[in-house]
Amino acid sequence: MTQDGILYHAKSSVKVGEVERYVITYQLYDEDEGLPADLSLNSLWLKVRNLENFTFRAAYLMGPYILYCDVRTEDYHHSQRLFVSADQPKFEPMLQPQQDFIAELSLHNLKKTYVWVVDVVSQIIFTNTTQIGFEVSIGSSKKCLSKSSDCDPMVGSCSPKLNVTKLNTLDIWNLPNQLSTHASQKEHLVLLTHGLHSNVPADLFYLKEQIEKCQKYYADEQIVVKGYDKNVCKTEKGIKYLGTRMAEYIVNELYHDRVVKISFIGHSLGGLVQTFAIAYISVKYPWFFQKVEPINFITLASPLLGIVTDNPAYVNILLSFGIVGKTGQDLGLKESGKDGKPLLYCLPGEPTKRILKMFKRRTLYANAVNDGIVPLYSASLLFADYEGVVNQLKGMPEFQDKLRTTAPGDYIKRNFLSPLTKAISIWAPQKFPEETESKLPKVSVIESATSVLIPPLPDKAYVMDPSSRENVILHDRIYSEKDIPPRNSQSEKDLIESENVLLKAFTMSSEKHNQTLEEDIARKWHEGLVWRKVIVGLKPDAHNNIIVRRRFANAYGWPIIDHLTQNHFNGAESETAAHGEAQDRGTSSSPVQENDENKDIGWLDGISKPSMFDVGPTGMISTVGEIIDSLSKNNFLSKKSTTVHDLPAGPFEQQDLFSYEMEEKDLA
Structure with missing residues (x-):
């Protein structure tokens, strides 16, 4: 089914870390034929729609099911000043399920060819199986885009003046x-x-x-x-x-x-x-x-x-126990290896x-x-x-007004992340x-x-x-x-006891052992x-x-x-x-x-022995999220099929939840 005014309509999907780029080329007129009598400078309109079910807006840990998208002219560069507001890039950092991103593609100059670049980026964080379905539509008016979802995906565009080149993540890289x-x-x-x-x-x-x-x-x-x-x-x-x-x-x-x-x-x-x-x-x-x-x-x-001295003792204990997996232990300067020294x-x-x-x-x-x-x-x-x-x-x-020295407890309470x-x-x-x-x-x-x-x-x-x-x-x-x-010098003492607001995270530590350890690492x-x-x-x-x-x-x-x-990267490596x-x-x-x-x-040498904390509580999100994602798509939510293709089926191995082994597949 096609709609009047829809020049291009396509559906696709992205997983974690994936980007799709659409290069839109519009030929206003043929230079060999000259300016046509019916030449129109009416703008084109772009719409990107997140096709996922509305209920997935709350499914943060399973995705999140959110897209970032932007559109800019091909010759845009942030170092050059824009004098025409119609050329201003448009972007949407948080396109949620069932939301639209609509942008005007202005034809405000008499030039042969216009080129725009559209990027659609996955905002998924926690799982590598979730995918977000979306559609990209281009129309001759903003009004006609309201019914673009009723269209069937097109092969190419409906206008000889319009060409859209789609590039996936592998193409771009x-x-x-x-x-x-x-x-x-x-x-x-x-x-x-x-x-x-x-x-x-x-x-x-x-x-x-x-x-x-x-x-x-x-x-x-x-x-x-x-x-x-x-x-x-x-x-x-x-x-x-x-x-x-x-x-x-x-x-x-x-x-x-x-x-x-x-x-x-x-x-x-x-x-x-x-x-x-x-x-x-x-x-x-x-x-x-x-x-x-x-x-x-x-x-x-x-x-x-690491990140030790600006944490209270209970947080360092959580880090050492694996609140963010083995990585948390590494960053908490937990002793490891045969010699008992922290990896960092x-x-x-x-x-x-x-x-x-x-x-x-x-x-x-x-x-x-x-x-x-x-x-x-x-x-x-x-x-x-x-x-x-x-x-x-x-x-x-x-x-200027935020660098006043404050009382130590007040500083930590107000100025640093929990x-x-x-x-x-x-x-x-x-x-x-x-x-x-x-x-x-x-x-x-x-x-x-x-x-x-x-x-x-x-x-x-x-x-x-x-x-x-x-x-x-x-x-x-x-x-x-x-x-x-030098060690034990006055300048070292001045550093350790400094009241500089930017050093508070280090100097206010009650754990002097950790403070000394971090200084030792810095010296190395x-x-x-x-x-x-x-x-x-x-x-x-x-x-x-x-x-x-x-x-x-x-x-x-x-x-x-x-x-x-x-x-x-200025060509000066020959120095x-x-x-x-x-x-x-x-x-x-x-x-x-x-x-x-x-x-x-x-x-x-080798890889440390696996433990139940290797992925940590948040690390389990990736694995559990895959199960929830599969169940929700296939059984519980009974949502309409909005993605381009079904998720590939694959066995879930319970041992992957808590441990890993350095196998050949891990190095691929």
Whole structure:
């Protein structure tokens, strides 16, 4: 069945981490034939509808069944000012079941061809079997779209002037490499790694595209951006588990003779996962870093020191018991392995340090404020110019009245995320702060989890006018071992006893043992290494804005990704040293030897024994969610068939609920 005025109608679906792109091309007139007498400049209209049952709006843990979608002109770039409001991008960060996203596709200029790009992104977090059905319609009027759901899906469009090209997740991530004119050249492999309850294909998609745009600076090599997507819904199984799988993927699936350079970029937990992967590769495949030159090692809001000192004792106990699985134990600095040392303490030792020295650049991006998940001291390796950062914040209007020193108990009560919330929903961002005196909002568990989908949105001026955006780079400096205060010195004492508002999460800890342990880990990261530390002041939700999780909903992070690409993918890799330091690559690239320097590598051996807490209570959501999802779709809700295809049937293995074994299938 067709409807008058409907030019295009298609149905599809997306699962966790999936993106679909629709490239809409409309030929206003044929240049060879000239302007027709009946030329119309009436706008086209776009509608994206979430087809899922209305009752699924409440099924948060089974999905959630929510979509993000946006539409923009092909030539839109956030660095260019828009003078015509009709060209302003439109987006919907939270398209719920049975809701519509409607946007006008304006034909306001006499030009031969118009091109728009529409992205539809899954917002599913907790399960890898749930899928969200949706439909995309294009009509000649807004009114005709009201009946578009009655149409049958079309093959192509009904108008010779209109062409719609559909790209799925695999197309988006692979076609640019395959179609590149550099496809036969040497490769610079760039690995992106996601955090807890996150994914690469959707959450790091914007970062991928911006890095690929830097290809213009490289005439003799191809930039290939990849990410391991098989850790989705498995992120509570521990850093060692996640890093091992990623390492095997790099060596066995991505490496080939044309790969000559490699860079690593990790967000949040991903920074630790990529570090373990590097160490694992250096031991199991010692030839790898002899053949492949390490270029960039970058982390964004990564808890490199764990998340211990700003938690009360009961939360640390919950972490050690596995409230967020083995990953929670790792981040809580729980003793592990034969030597009883925490994994995060071992991580910056050997062989990791030997390989990190080989990288030309090592850069840490850290949020100064509005990141209630990873504290500044953990993301910046503790040692930084906090006074300088505070002075920069005082120059930003939204922070001027919020940096007053408060009573210790009042500060923690008002300014930091509830510790229990943190334990349950690490890396889920916080809700947009209300107009209170709080600097960082305090939220409930549900609010914290929900705000990943509905972050505070940028206004029209921010999207259209680059000059309206403030400078958010507060601090950008190179730190070497000589910048670290000596032990038992007055400068160290000043740091530990500092009343700087940005250090409260560290200095106010009642657990001095944990505080000392985190300082020890920070010192290990600095031994013999130079780090560039970039501290930024983003609006909420800073933890996801820093990677621009969604193109427009997290647009406050655009300057950070610009800074990252301009400073790390600018064609300057031919320089002999990273941050002005000389490296003895002949020594650094040698395989791991049995000597005193790196003999303690037992923490890398094998995979820790499975336990009932390996996935934790929230980790069970993925497995139980699959059962509930299947039952609800097939039996209980009796909803109309709205998705494009049925979910594939598959056996449920009860042992997967609580434990894992490193089997061959895990490395695929």
